[in-house]
Structure formats: C-alpha cells, structure tokens
Amino acid sequence: MKKNSRKKVGIISLIAVIAILLLWLIFWPLNSYIESPGEADSLKSYVTVKDHPDKQKGSYMITSIYLQRARPITYLWALANPHATIESADEVTGGESDATYNKVQDFYMQSAINEAIATAYKAAGQQYTKKYLGIYVLQVQSDSKFKGTIKVGDTVTEVNGHHFNTASGYQKYLAKRKVGTPVKVTYLHNGKKHVSTHDLVKLTTKRAGIGIVLTDNVKVTTKIPVKVNPGEIGGPSGGLMFSLQIYQQLTGQNLRHGRKIAGTGTINPDGSVGEIGGIDKKVIAAKKAGATVFFAPYIKPTKTILKYEEQHKTNYQLAKETAKKYAPNMKVVPVKTFNDAVKYLQTHK
Secondary structure, three states: OOHHHHHHHHHHHHHHHHHHHHHHHHHOOOOEEEEEEEEEEEHHHOEEEOOOOOOOOOEEEEEEEEEEEOOHHHHHHHHHOOOOEEEEHHHHHOOOOHHHHHHHHHHHHHHHHHHHHHHHHHHHOOOEEEEEEEEEEEEEOOOOOOOOOOOOOOEEEEEOOEOOOOHHHHHHHHHOOOOOOEEEEEEEEOOEEEEEEEEOEEOOOOOEEOOEEEEEEEEEEEOOOEEEOOOOOOOOOOHHHHHHHHHHHHHOOOOOOOOEEEEOOEEOOOOEEEOOOOHHHHHHHHHHOOOOEEEEEOOOOOHHHHHHOOOOOOHHHHHHHHHHHHOOOOEEEEEOEHHHHHHHHHHOO
8 A cells, every 4th residue: 555545544544533532522422411500581471361461571580400411522511610510310310211201390390380370379369279180100119019000190090999189198098008918009091091900019118108109180270261381391390480470460460570580499289389409500590581589499407407418508598609609689589488479579679
C-alpha cells in the first residue's frame, strides 16, 4: 500500500472513531436521570371555568422540573451545573419502565386536578360532588401474588365483595386478615371488569396485604363546568396552584394585584398542602419567569425525622435558602393549607 493511501485510511479510521465517540456521548442512555429547573407557566391557559374568565392582571404559575434520561454528555453537563442533580433510574421510576412511570405521573396529575377543583369549589361556596371510583394501582410489588394479573393503572373496586371509599379503608380491612389468606379482588383493566383471587402476603409493616401500592381514584363533578388541561406536566405537585387559579375565577376576587405568583405543593382532601421534591429547582424556574411571590409547603418535622435526619430541611427552608442565593427579590411564603395561601394574598397586596 502506498504511503498516501495508508495516510487516507488512517484519517478515515480516526474520523470514524471520533464519530462513534460523539454518537456514544450524545445518544447512549445511562441508568440514571437528570433533574433540572423546568418552566413556570401561567395557569390562565390551563384552566377554563364556564362564564368565569380570568381577566385580572398578573398570573398564578405552575412550576415544573425537567426530567431527562442521562446520556454521557448530559451527565457531564449535570456534574458542572449547580442547579442539576443526577438520580438513579430506580430512585426516579421505582424500577418501573418509562411508560409505566409516565402513566403513574399522569394519574397523579389527574388526582391533583380533582382535589384542586374540590378544594376551590368548597372554598368558593360552589356546588360540587365527589365520587369514589375505586382505588388506583400505582405499583405492584415483586412478591405480590397478584403480580401476573393486576397491572399499574388498574382500579380496584372491591375486595371480597366490599367497597371502600379510600385506600386506607382497603388497607385496614386486609390488615385484619392473616398472611396466606385468599382474597378476591375485583378490578377494572382498560375499563373492563375482572376478578382475581390470590393469597395475602406479609408487608414491610408486618401486616397482611395484597402487595399493591394504592391511592384514591376520585372523580369530581361541578355545577359550574370547569376544565383543566395540564399539558405535558405530570405528578401531583400542581395541586395548590390549580386550586388558587380556579378559586380566583370562581369568586372574581383580585387576589394577585398584577403580580406573578408561583408555587408548588400537593393539595389534600382536607385542604392541607403536602411537600414535594425538587423545590429548589422550581424556585429557579419561578425566578426566570419573573415571579415575585413563591408559595412553599411547610410541614413541621417530627422528632423522629430530626433524630434520623440531622440535616433535614423542610420544603420551605430549602426554597428560602435557594431564593436567598439566586432570587433575593422573590418572597418565599410558607403555607400549611390552601386557606393560608388565600389569606396571604388577601392581606398582602
């Protein structure tokens, strides 16, 4: 082979190696995820209440986290980014496939919307009804005897012919039975009724159960029609902000006074606000969007938590620390309930 030919082959080989390396850096999926600040979007385009448009200035903003499967190049980027964190796939998805994880997140969002509607309508004195459809299956544990039949996304409607209105109702009923006792579970899969009978297993709490993680599946209907479209956002953390948006439209009160108000937190049936993950990233997203107020859940830690987690920080503490460093002009407000948020808006104009 001539010298020039060998040189050309060497150059082509080098280019091929570099191309393969670049493709690996950009596209090869790793067994981890990267969480980084997402967006803070106005809820005006998400919520529609018939004959009650939102014409007030300012906006309530739902904050999100951007979650992506790590690639070598983005992994390196995350290591250098103070606002990004790297989590293992199991920590994020609980060992489920991406499709199953997304399905669970979609349900969490729908559940949050239903509770937000109920909370807002109750506070506004408007008519609504709650119907418990059953218990939604969020996870089927590996040792569950029902693993081959019941799937994530199914709805459990009866156990041994008994229907309960809450997940805790089913759990208390099953806890009174012995491990190994057969139980008949009636459930809906893709809208069709099925029945499966298997033995109870021992849970980590030492009690008997079916080895399935459950949560309430509730449908809320209202006299004044309301529609909430969450777009591509999943998870339960938008509950508080959805509640505020719906409440302002129902009542016509000018609670924002032209401000951009962001925040996060789940909303529970009793109106209490629950903590969420990644609040530091949501503060960054809110700051970029121009928010001047940020509602952060506050739950006083128990002595047990402080005993085992010496460095424990509440959502409010972490949000306040983040704002002090990166968004000093944004007011972080601690809230325990939906009413706390409304009261703050009414008294701080």
